[in-house]
Amino acid sequence: EAGVAQSPRYKIIEKRQSVAFWCNPISGHATLYWYQQILGQGPKLLIQFQNNGVVDDSQLPKDRFSAERLKGVDSTLKIQPAKLEDSAVYLCASSRDSPSSYNSPLHFGNGTRLTVT
Amino acid sequence: GENVEQHPSTLSVQEGDSAVIKCTYSDSASNYFPWYKQELGKGPQLIIDIRSNVGEKKDQRIAVTLNKTAKHFSLHITETQPEDSAVYFCAADDYKLSFGAGTTVTVRA
Numbered sequence: 001e002a003g004v005a006q007s008p009r010y011k012i013i014e015k016r017q018s019v020a021f022w023c024n025p026i027s028g029h030a031t032l033y034w035y036q037q038i039l040g041q042g043p044k045l046l047i048q049f050q051n052n053g054v055v056d057d058s059q060l061p062k063d064r065f066s067a068e069r070l071k072g073v074d075s076t077l078k079i080q081p082a083k084l085e086d087s088a089v090y091l092c093a094s095s096r097d098s099p100s101s102y103n104s105p106l107h108f109g110n111g112t113r114l115t116v117t
Numbered sequence: 118g119e120n121v122e123q124h125p126s127t128l129s130v131q132e133g134d135s136a137v138i139k140c141t142y143s144d145s146a147s148n149y150f151p152w153y154k155q156e157l158g159k160g161p162q163l164i165i166d167i168r169s170n171v172g173e174k175k176d177q178r179i180a181v182t183l184n185k186t187a188k189h190f191s192l193h194i195t196e197t198q199p200e201d202s203a204v205y206f207c208a209a210d211d212y213k214l215s216f217g218a219g220t221t222v223t224v225r226a
Contacts, residue, residue: 004160042123042206042216043161056213091160105151106214108160 001026004109006092012115018080021112025073025094031055032069033106034077035091043091049075050098082116089113119144121209123217131225136194138220140207143188149210150183150190154203155219161206165192197224 005024013019025032030051035043046065048056051072060067064083069075079086089111097104120143130136142150148169153161167174167181167190174181178197183190190209194201202224207217 040218042121042208042218044216045213048213093160105163105166108153108162110158110160 004092004094004107006090006109006112008112009110010113010115012117013082015084015116016081018078019082019114020076020078021090021092021114023075023077023092023109025075025092026107029094029096029107030072031095031098031104032075033093033095034067034075035093035108037089037091037111039088046077079114082114084116087114087116119147119209119211119213119215121207121215121217123207123220125220126218127221127223129223129225130197132197132199134197136192136197136201136222136224138192138205138207138222139189140191140209140217141187141189142209142215144209144211145185145188147209147211150181151208151210151214152179152181152192153206153208153216155206156203164205194222197222199224199226 007022032049034046037043046060047067049069052069067077091111093106093108095104095106123140151166154164155161167183178195180193204219204221206219208214
C-alpha cells in the first residue's frame with residue numbers, strides 16, 4: 001500500500017510569515033495526526049482527526065496554528081504567523097482507527113522540515 | 118497526561134552485541150506500548166509493539182518486555198547490525214500516544 005504522503009519536504013521562511021503543509025494519509029485510514037518533532041526530541045501531538053472531526057487539539061497553539069481535514073481524507077496544517085521556535089519537522093501520521101485499537105498502528109510520513117529565520 | 122522517560126539518550130555498541138533501551142511511563146491507564154525506529158530524513162517506523170495483557174513479545178532479533186507493576190518497558194536488540202543504527206522511540210498510549218525523547222543507537226563495525 002502507498003504510504004503517508006507529505007509536501008513540501010523542506011520549507012524555509014522568515015518569522016511572521018505564513019506556511020502550510022499538506023498530508024495525504026493511507027487510503028481507508030480514518031484517523032489522521034499532526035505531530036511536531038523538534039530536533040533531539042520525540043514527536044509531540046498537535047492535533048488528531050477522526051474522519052473529518054477533531055478528536056484532540058489540546059496541544060495545538062491555536063493563536064497561530066490551524067488544521068483542517070476536508071472530506072475526511074487530505075489534511076493541511078497552517079502556521080500564521082510563524083515564530084523562530086516553530087522550527088521543527090512536522091510529521092503527519094494515519095491509522096485505521098485509534099492507535100490502541102488492535103491492528104491499528106500509526107504510519108508516519110517523512111515529514112516537512114520547517115526552518116524559521 | 119502521560120509522561121514517558123527514555124534511557125539512555127545515546128548508545129554505542131559493537132556489531133554483534135546486544136542493545137537495551139528502557140522506558141518508564143506515568144499513567145497506569147496506558148495499555149499500548151509501541152517502539153519506533155527513525156532513520157535520518159524519514160518518519161518514525163513501527164518496529165514492534167506490546168499491549169498491557171502481554172509481558173513479552175519477540176520478533177526475530179528484537180524483543181520487548183513490559184512490567185506493568187513497575188510501569189516500565191524495554192526494547193532488546195540482539196546480534197546488532199550496522200543497519201540497526203538509528204534513533205529509537207518508545208511510546209505509551211492512555212488515550213493518545215506520548216513519545217519518549219529518543220535513543221540514538223550507533224552500531225560500530
